[in-house]
Amino acid sequence: MDDASQNDVSLDNVSADECRADKVADRALSSSTGSGRRGFLKGLGLFSGFLGLGGILKYGTQVFLLREAPTEAEKPRDDWAGSTVKSYRKLGRTGWQMSDISFGSAQVNDPDVVRLALDRGINYIDTSPDYADAMSEKVVGEAVAGRRDKVFLASKFCTPDGHLDVETPVAGIIKAVEQSLGRLRTDYLDLCHIHACNSVERLMAPNFHEAFDRLKQQGKVRFLGVSSHTPELEMVMNKAVDSDRFAVIMVAYNFKNWPDLSNIIKKAHAKDVGFVAMKTLKGAYHTVLSDFEADERNSFTQAAFKWVNNNPGVSGLVVSISRSSQLDEYLYASGKQLDPADLVLLERYDDLVAKHYCRPGCGECLDACPASLPVDDILRYSMYYEGYQRESEAIRNYARLGAGRSAAVCADCSAPCQGACPFDLPVRQKMLRADSLLSFCV
Numbered sequence: 038m039d040d041a042s043q044n045d046v047s048l049d050n051v052s053a054d055e056c057r058a059d060k061v062a063d064r065a066l067s068s069s070t071g072s073g074r075r076g077f078l079k080g081l082g083l084f085s086g087f088l089g090l091g092g093i094l095k096y097g098t099q100v101f102l103l104r105e106a107p108t109e110a111e112k113p114r115d116d117w118a119g120s121t122v123k124s125y126r127k128l129g130r131t132g133w134q135m136s137d138i139s140f141g142s143a144q145v146n147d148p149d150v151v152r153l154a155l156d157r158g159i160n161y162i163d164t165s166p167d168y169a170d171a172m173s174e175k176v177v178g179e180a181v182a183g184r185r186d187k188v189f190l191a192s193k194f195c196t197p198d199g200h201l202d203v204e205t206p207v208a209g210i211i212k213a214v215e216q217s218l219g220r221l222r223t224d225y226l227d228l229c230h231i232h233a234c235n236s237v238e239r240l241m242a243p244n245f246h247e248a249f250d251r252l253k254q255q256g257k258v259r260f261l262g263v264s265s266h267t268p269e270l271e272m273v274m275n276k277a278v279d280s281d282r283f284a285v286i287m288v289a290y291n292f293k294n295w296p297d298l299s300n301i302i303k304k305a306h307a308k309d310v311g312f313v314a315m316k317t318l319k320g321a322y323h324t325v326l327s328d329f330e331a332d333e334r335n336s337f338t339q340a341a342f343k344w345v346n347n348n349p350g351v352s353g354l355v356v357s358i359s360r361s362s363q364l365d366e367y368l369y370a371s372g373k374q375l376d377p378a379d380l381v382l383l384e385r386y387d388d389l390v391a392k393h394y395c396r397p398g399c400g401e402c403l404d405a406c407p408a409s410l411p412v413d414d415i416l417r418y419s420m421y422y423e424g425y426q427r428e429s430e431a432i433r434n435y436a437r438l439g440a441g442r443s444a445a446v447c448a449d450c451s452a453p454c455q456g457a458c459p460f461d462l463p464v465r466q467k468m469l470r471a472d473s474l475l476s477f478c479v
């Protein structure tokens with residue numbers, strides 16, 4: 038069996054029985070670990086980290102294969118070897134010339150991979166305290182020691198336990214950033230994002246802004262940024278650009294993006310605000326689509342990156358990198374023009390995932406849900422798990438929602454959310470699958 042068929046999964050199939058997992062998992066957790074879900078999740082984070090997010094978890098009589106990250110090609114081409122960054126663009130008013138393909142560090146656990154990325158010309162690294170229980174910041178810190186001035190470091194107002202609340206006192210926000218600095222072994226962050234910015238209130242929360250101003254005064258943070266997957270994306274990003282407080286915005290941006298971000302990108306560019314694209318692989322389902330040929334799987338990431346960077350308003354993109362082979366493949370697309378064959382491939386991928394992919398920033402179904410579930414967030418965590426192989430992060434995020442917000446309730450719901458989804462997604466089925474994936478493994 039080849040890798041592709043091993044990884045071959047339906048994006049939606051799930052049985053009702055599988056979806057009772059949360060309660061089962063909770064019961065077993067308290068009896069088998071004695072430390073409860075939270076303690077177990079922390080353990081899982083470490084376990085996954087050591088295995089490079091690949092390995093086997095045994096739970097009861099069930100064995101779960103955590104796949105080695107298949108986000109790169111099955112058969113790398115020889116001419117990809119040793120690829121380097123070929124293009125740099127100005128990151129808005131920061132003045133930094135950013136590598137067009139840059140380093141997302143959510144999954145990295147080997148400082149040598151980060152060092153190799155810097156050797157290959159990547160000069161922008163995105164990290165966060167809540168990536169792999171702060172392991173990302175520690176690994177990045179180890180890797181950039183001695184070459185700090187060659188890299189632009191972006192992190193988040195956050196702790197290893199999650200995003201900071203708007204009510205967090207200024208001193209608490211400052212302390213969290215100082216802890217990031219310690220893990221990153223540096224005196225300053227180039228950029229700190231208000232992350233998971235789901236409202237204008239959070240975007241402009243006085244405590245974040247006061248903390249940033251003080252940190253900037255002390256030379257500990259140079260620029261303020263914002264990142265978001267919110268249903269209020271357009272409103273939040275427009276306000277961020279108009280406010281003149283933010284030097285960079287980071288947004289999910291990919292082929293046939295929804296909502297259309299072209300006006301925001303143009304406006305940011307005109308106001309000298311950097312635009313960093315994330316989620317550029319639109320779910321990264323290419324390696325698990327049985328309808329995709331090997332050649333199509335091999336070409337998909339490069340086509341996706343070329344499409345994103347084809348927009349001159351984009352400063353650069355970040356993609357999660359954890360292995361040196363990904364550098365070969367991904368950086369081969371650096372500085373390259375989009376060609377017609379890329380568009381054909383992207384159209385084909387889009388057709389195949391159109392009824393599966395929950396659009397970041399949508400949220401059209403939220404008001405229809407009687408249980409007030411954060412459907413967009415839960416389906417995004419599920420995408421982290423299935424597409425991006427960020428299993429431990431996905432499971433942790435789901436657990437943080439709390440038992441009262443579990444998608445297990447979808448089993449007994451008539452699913453009014455489905456009528457509200459403009460993309461005709463089988464929302465209930467996807468939510469049940471998400472619950473199965475994200476709660477059963479723990």
Ligand code: SF4
Binds near residue numbers: 407408412452468
């Ligand atoms: S199926 Fe789930 S997400 Fe949809 S409306 Fe019902 S409870 Fe909400």
Ligand code: SF4
Binds near residue numbers: 399401402457459
């Ligand atoms: S399920 Fe559909 S309506 Fe709901 S957030 Fe996703 S894409 Fe939007």
